[in-house]
Amino acid sequence: MERLKTRNGLKRRALLAYGATLLALQPMLSMTAQAQDYPAETMNYVVAFGVGGGSDIIARTMAKVIDDKKLIPVKMLVENRPGGSGAIGYSFINAQKGNPYYLGGVGVSFFTTPLLGKMPLSHRDFTPLAAIARSPYILAVTADSDIKTIDDIKTATGLTIGTAGAVSDPALLAHLLNKELGASIKVVPFDGEGEVMAAVLGKHLDLLFGNPNEILEQVNAGTMRALAVTSAERMTSLPDVPSFSELGHDIVHTQLRGIIMPKDVPAEAVTYWEGVLKTVAESPEWRAQYVDRFNEIPLFLNSREFGEEIVATSARYEALMRELELIK
Amino acid sequence: MFESWQLLAQGLAAASQPTVLAAIMVGAIIGLFIGALPGLGPTAGVAILLPVAVSFDGTAAIAALGAVYYGAQYGGAVTAILLGIPGDASATMTVIDGHKMARNGKAGAALGLSIAASFIGGLIGLVLLTAFATTIAKAAIAFGPIEMTALMVFSLSLVSVLGGRDLNKAMISLFLGLFIGTIGLDPMVGLPRFDFGEVRLFDGIEFSIIAVGLFGLAEMYATPPSTGAHDDSGRFRFRELLPDVRSTLQCWRELGSGSLIGFFVGILPGAGATAATMISYAFAKRTSKHPERFGNGAMEGVAAPEAANNSAAYGNMIPMFALGIPGSGTTAVLMGGLLMIGLQPGPMLFQTQSEFVWTIFGSFYIGNLALVAITILLTPILASCAFVRPSYLFPAVIAIIAFGIYGINNAMFEVVLVIGFGLLGYLMMKLDYPPVPLVLGMILGPILERGIRRTLVASDGDLSVFFRSPIAIGIIVVTVVLLVSPWLVSQRTRRRAAAIAK
Incomplete structure (x- = not known):
């Protein structure tokens, strides 16, 4: 309701002030208005795993950085919905289709549980927002x-x-x-x-x-x-340890610490969160409280780049699972 | 070792700051209640408090989370004794004799004994943790898949001690438990087994659901609301609500053996407190002069498992503090807490964060003393539950069960499951199938399966590796002795009887 009112208000003012010629710009104007209004409600970050695990630590540290730096005008709640190897949590996020007030993190099960065919969803049923760190093995x-x-x-x-x-x-x-x-x-x-x-x-x-x-x-x-x-280059914390690729072996695989939303969320929400997450990824707080503490690699990937990595990672898992004859 | 005690003294002093003391008290009380709440055990308790705790000062946060862990071990016994429902998994063995005692009108004595056993087990575990943490951690990792397999074969053979009168029924119950243990994702391949197309079964069935259904609900289903054993409120006697000091002291052997078994089984990554309580109960029964009293309200049957599960909690923490390896679900969450406050558990923790570690250990001593005081004060109030009419008590308890079970995953699915296991438990009770072997199979089966399959993958299917590990050979020999000796003894007595008859 709130949002509609503002949109109408703007429309009226636009008409009065700039005349009918500006009417053509109306959709764009209303879009900015909506972007300014978003987020208007509490954000929910759904962790598909239990408290204290890797996915949970990322979620809570990120929420803390966002809160400390006041990056969003609303509260952010971290909620755990464990079970079914991630299937419960991811299905829950998916059910919030088009709702830009739900977030989730990408873990290994994000790829493997759907591939096992036991969850009627896949990575295509979510909107990638951004990746904010990378962890090699x-x-x-x-x-x-x-x-x-x-x-x-x-x-x-x-x-x-x-x-x-x-x-x-x-x-x-x-x-x-x-x-x-x-x-x-x-x-x-x-x-x-x-x-x-x-x-x-x-x-x-x-x-x-x-x-x-x-x-x-x-x-x-x-x-x-x-x-x-397994990163493409050596790690700064282990300068004497070579990477597989410099030894001539084609083994490059890292875990992306990425954030997703349900499918079909408005494009403005994606842009908004790309901005917030970029600030998080580049903030000294995130570096100190997560990246450096867990010896990961600093990184920012926007929605498109992260989406491409998701497709590539899923393909890699699919190949492995075919090889192990887990799927046919 | 002297140095350890000096460091501990400093740690005790540091843990006596008001903030840490307050954290211990809050953690201990929350732990006590969560432990007593059927369905929620220490893992859930630590997980619930973790997000709140880590926003406070690091030492206070971990002191509070630790207090939730050992507080829950105290609390688990309360529901086990008063209602016959294990408040958490490791209190299952306490139900057998503890609830019998309560029904015989000795609720206060049983609770007092469980408090004493919890304290003594906790203290022995703590002293061992303080003195030998790093040394013991090194020994613990000598237990690999081969040794774990042998230990599980031994533990499963305990069905001969824990199974009750009819061995055939005990075996059927055991195999049912083993089957339930296989539900979920295959640990070696990753494919779902017996999931009936239900993703909620991917991670297997939570043990507390089975324990609460099989013991708690089943008994309530079987108790007619109008009559029932609890209906003697007219003969209320205050003395029966108080702990009984003298008979507690008589259980010193079980308290000692329970504590030691609990501690050492608790150390092993993946074995856990529940397995420890089963082994210590079986040991107490086996070495007792009156094994027939077990299952009918024997004090020793409460002392051994309660000492074991508290001691196991500290054994469990050793791999985490000394090696950075979480040995159980609870320590995994606790380790998440350490990571969140910015500490890296691992071999360096004792050196780099010495002050922190010893303050935490100090807080454990303080917390245990506090829990004894709290629980003793609460005992008369709690014990009076035993005099509440079932028609008032049971609806409340069933509501609490539903609440606790729903809390595991915030889902109704688990509540439906627990009702199902309640019906299964009722049938088993009516047909005289013992539920303990089912629990034994369900807890130990998955560990055994993983042990065997990991060993055989690594050895390329060569079975002889099981007989190349000295530890495994030792355990297998003990198992054979345990299984064969009753038969030999009965043979000898029969021969002697025959000789006398001549």
Whole structure:
């Protein structure tokens, strides 16, 4: 109602002040009016996973930065709707079709759960807004392992690698590694990153692909050695560790920390949030409280660029799942 | 080690600041209530408080979240004893004897015992955490998939101790539990199993739903509203509401063994407090001179699991503090809290954040003392629940259950499931199938499956690896002894009886 009134008011004033010739500009004017009114209600950020997990930390840190810097005139609530490997939360966001007051984050399940065919949705049913950080993976071994370089993996036999989840980024990377090196490392899925780390530290497994955050902590403590990173370039926090691509292996895969909205939201809302998220991504607060704290790579991708990355990532997962015969 | 105690003294002093003390009290009380609320356990409690807590000072936030965790262990026993509903998963074993005691008019004694057991278990766990955290963490990671498989085979063999009179019925119940444990996404492949086309089953069935349905609802369904065992409000005696100190002290052996078993099983990533309570209950029953008393209101049957689940909470924190590895759902959320306040749990935490870690440990000691005081004061009030007529009590309890279960995922689906499990529990009760083996299978089955499959993927299907690990061999030998010894003993007594007869 509020919005309609303003729009009519503007229309009337425009008519009075500039005469009928300006009438042609009316749709544009009303659009600016709407953009200025948005957001008028509380924003809801729906986390499709539980409290305290990676997706939750991103959501809450982002909400805090937006709140501290007063980037939006309304409140932002972070709400957890876990269950069904993300299916519950993502279905909920999807059901708010056209409503620009719902936000969500993109995790691995955003791609894999729809691909399993158990959720009648896919990445096409959401509107990408922007990506605000990038997280590479690091291939690591225990500090006293015989594996010192990527080449050692080629010659070694009977190696095992642990992955957090059967269909996940580390699993995808483990299969890529086997393909690229022509190796036959056995891939052992675990339930979480912590379990994999425990199994590697306890020498039940040889290798793992971990988040920069957890691996750096172990490297600094002298318990683990990083072999290579999956970003295109080296990481500033690990200047001595090469990237796979500089070693001549075609393994480039990073996790994008991106934000989405339901399908069919007004274009102004997308533009608005691109602006807000760009400010977040470039703010020292976000750098300090998220990017640097978790040793991720600073980044901003707008809606179009992020959308392209989503399509590419989904294709990569689809290929992996076909290879593993999870889908036909 | 002396250094540890010195650091702890400083930590205790730091934890005595008013803000931290207030945080401990708030956390402990919230934990107590959430633990007592059927359906919501420590994981939910920590998750509910986390977003609020992290906006405060870091030390106070983690002290409060820790207090929710161990407070919930105290609270879980309350509903288990008074209503026969496990307030959280690790209180399931407490139902068996604790609720029997309450029905025999000894609600106060049972509650008092559970408080004492919680405190002693907590204290032993804490002392071990304080003194040996880093050393123990290194030993804990010696448990890989192979060792975990052996431990689970051992734990499942406990069905022979926990199964009740009819072994066939116990086995059927166990296999039903094992089946329920397979519902959800396949851990090794990622494809859904037995999901009946329902995405809400992807993550499996939450244990608290099964525990609340099978124990709590089933018993309420089976109790006729007009009569019932609780209907003796005329013979209200205040003494029965008070804890019984002397008989608590008589359970010292179970308190000790429960605490130690709880702590060591709690350390192992992925095993958890519930498994610890089962093992300690079985151990207490097996080593008891009067095993027949177990299941009929034995004090030892309350002491062992309650000591174990509190001790396990601290064992559980060791991999998190010392290695940066969350060993359970609750510690995973707690670790999220550490990350949010800007700390990185991992091998460096003790060095880089020494003051923080010891303040938190200090707060645990204070919190446990506070909980004993709070719960003892509440005991007479709580215990009087046992004298409320079922026709007043049950509707209220069912409403609370519905509320708690709905709270797990904010969905009605879980509420419908819990009613279903209530009916299953009712049928099992009427047909004399014991529910404990089902719980055993449902909790341990998934761990066993993961252990076996991970081992076999890594070894290329070679089974002999199970016999190359000294730890695994040790556990398997103990299992065989446990299974064969009752048979040998009965053979010997029969032979002796035969000899006497001659």
